[in-house]
Amino acid sequence: MRPPVPTTTALSLRYAGVAYLAGSVLFTIYYFASLYRNSQPVPVVKPKVMTEPGMGTFDVENILYSQQVMNWQTPRGFPEHETEEDAVLSKIFSSTMQPSKVLPYYFKAIRQFDPESVTITTLITFDRYPIFSKLVTNYQGPVSVSIHINDDELRDENLSKLQDMYNSNPYMREFVDVHVIVDKFDRQFNMWRNVARFFARSNYFMMLDVDFHICTNLQRHLSLDAQAREVMRAGNAVILPAFEYVEQEEGVDSTTFPKNKQSLRQLFDQKRITTFHDFFPKGHNATDYETWFLTDEVYKVTAYQHSYEPYVILRKEGTPWCDERFIGYGANKAACLFEIYISGIDYYVLPQDFVIHQSHPYKEETRKQERKYNRKLYQNFQEEACFRYSRGFMRDHVWDADKARNLKEQCGKIRGYSQVMELFVEDIHVDEEEEEVRKERSSEGKKGHDSHKVV
Numbered sequence: 001m002r003p004p005v006p007t008t009t010a011l012s013l014r015y016a017g018v019a020y021l022a023g024s025v026l027f028t029i030y031y032f033a034s035l036y037r038n039s040q041p042v043p044v045v046k047p048k049v050m051t052e053p054g055m056g057t058f059d060v061e062n063i064l065y066s067q068q069v070m071n072w073q074t075p076r077g078f079p080e081h082e083t084e085e086d087a088v089l090s091k092i093f094s095s096t097m098q099p100s101k102v103l104p105y106y107f108k109a110i111r112q113f114d115p116e117s118v119t120i121t122t123l124i125t126f127d128r129y130p131i132f133s134k135l136v137t138n139y140q141g142p143v144s145v146s147i148h149i150n151d152d153e154l155r156d157e158n159l160s161k162l163q164d165m166y167n168s169n170p171y172m173r174e175f176v177d178v179h180v181i182v183d184k185f186d187r188q189f190n191m192w193r194n195v196a197r198f199f200a201r202s203n204y205f206m207m208l209d210v211d212f213h214i215c216t217n218l219q220r221h222l223s224l225d226a227q228a229r230e231v232m233r234a235g236n237a238v239i240l241p242a243f244e245y246v247e248q249e250e251g252v253d254s255t256t257f258p259k260n261k262q263s264l265r266q267l268f269d270q271k272r273i274t275t276f277h278d279f280f281p282k283g284h285n286a287t288d289y290e291t292w293f294l295t296d297e298v299y300k301v302t303a304y305q306h307s308y309e310p311y312v313i314l315r316k317e318g319t320p321w322c323d324e325r326f327i328g329y330g331a332n333k334a335a336c337l338f339e340i341y342i343s344g345i346d347y348y349v350l351p352q353d354f355v356i357h358q359s360h361p362y363k364e365e366t367r368k369q370e371r372k373y374n375r376k377l378y379q380n381f382q383e384e385a386c387f388r389y390s391r392g393f394m395r396d397h398v399w400d401a402d403k404a405r406n407l408k409e410q411c412g413k414i415r416g417y418s419q420v421m422e423l424f425v426e427d428i429h430v431d432e433e434e435e436e437v438r439k440e441r442s443s444e445g446k447k448g449h450d451s452h453k454v455v
């Protein structure tokens with residue numbers, strides 16, 4: 001039997017009821033939304049100093065920063081020693097192109113960070129602001145970013161654009177420390193990296209290029225993975241494997257990216273995703289993607305070579321800095337990771353986490369020239385770094401210890417290195433033997449003396 005057809009009055013009553021219900025739901029939503037808005041005012045964040053009439057923002061900053069002093073504690077009773085911040089910073093970054101003005105914490109996040117957390121350190125230029133904002137929203141953890149502003153007539157305009165960027169996303173205020181570098185030198189990448197790391201406020205930092213999307217819940221995985229934390233605490237590096245889409249268009253919108261290894265695997269098998277820059281395998285293949293797809297445990301990188309430039313998390317304390325003589329494209333990050341590796345830091349790969357490149361067109365022409373120059377510099381740098389660390393290891397008597405293994409493996413590839421080192425090693429062994437003999441003699445002497453006493 002069919003239900004009776006409702007009368008007009010019943011029908012209109014029902015409509016009225018539905019309308020009332022919908023109305024009250026909407027009202028409630030609106031009410032709570034406005035309550036929430038009122039309780040959460042979104043203040044506009046400004047740099048520490050505002051422009052005074054007739055002065056650019058930067059002029060004011062400049063004056064103020066130059067007045068900051070660092071205090072050096074001295075034994076009680078002596079006055080503290082003061083040094084101007086400008087002087088301190090100029091020494092910290094003394095191997096960079098000068099003059100250069102660093103403004104630390106131009107914006108500072110309001111949060112206090114867990115010292116055990118990982119701060120993302122990265123560099124951005126003006127055209128990368130939107131993608132940076134996505135990174136911040138996605139990570140929801142500490143971020144320390146270096147921003148270069150050209151010291152020209154657009155300087156103050158660009159600083160105010162930076163302020164707009166900072167205010168455009170409420171997560172900036174929560175998580176992001178901005179350090180500004182004002183000078184006339186584009187692309188001092190390694191200096192900018194060091195600035196971001198120097199002012200990072202937790203014990204670990206990740207060196208990430210801003211256009212990479214962290215696809216997984218990295219912070220959660222790290223907090224659960226005892227093995228990974230062990231590696232990090234010991235001062236070794238952990239790596240997130242890097243991928244990219246084969247078709248540029250597919251790699252634009254990170255909301256469509258895979259969120260776990262299984263989904264990534266499917267896209268990889270379908271050849272829609274590949275390892276990052278597979279036209280230059282040496283950049284990333286030491287990550288050993290084959291092993292990575294098969295394992296769910298942290299594993300050690302065994303095929304390191306000097307062109308390897310993965311995305312790493314490192315301990316802030318005890319990790320060598322990036323050499324700041326590398327300016328422009330090419331070799332800068334590889335050089336940094338080379339020195340870190342030969343200093344005795346081992347590289348491990350995280351089993352669950354990965355990053356995918358978000359496509360954008362490259363400016364190839366400038367890159368070519370700079371690459372050529374930096375390739376030459378990198379050769380010299382490797383030799384120099386090898387001898388510097390070799391000397392240090394011998395002096396510290398760790399030449400035969402595990403710490404020197406990475407160095408021996410890499411530096412051994414440099415022509416002429418082994419022959420020179422043989423001489424050093426002989427010298428050092430002679431020195432050590434002499435030292436031994438001296439020690440034995442003196443302890444014998446002591447024993448003789450002691451026994452004498454006893455008798």
Ligand SMILES: *[C@@H]1O[C@H](CO)[C@@H](O)[C@H](O)[C@H]1NC(C)=O
Nearest residue numbers: 125126148149150154157158
């Ligand atoms: C400054 O702003 C201009 C456009 O207003 C832009 O083209 C330029 O890249 C910016 N420079 C820096 C160093 O941010």
Ligand SMILES: *[C@@H]1O[C@H](CO)[C@@H](O)[C@H](O)[C@H]1NC(C)=O
Nearest residue numbers: 280281282285286287288303
């Ligand atoms: C990485 O690629 C280089 C260059 O193609 C090759 O010589 C090397 O054997 C590869 N290494 C690994 C671990 O696959």
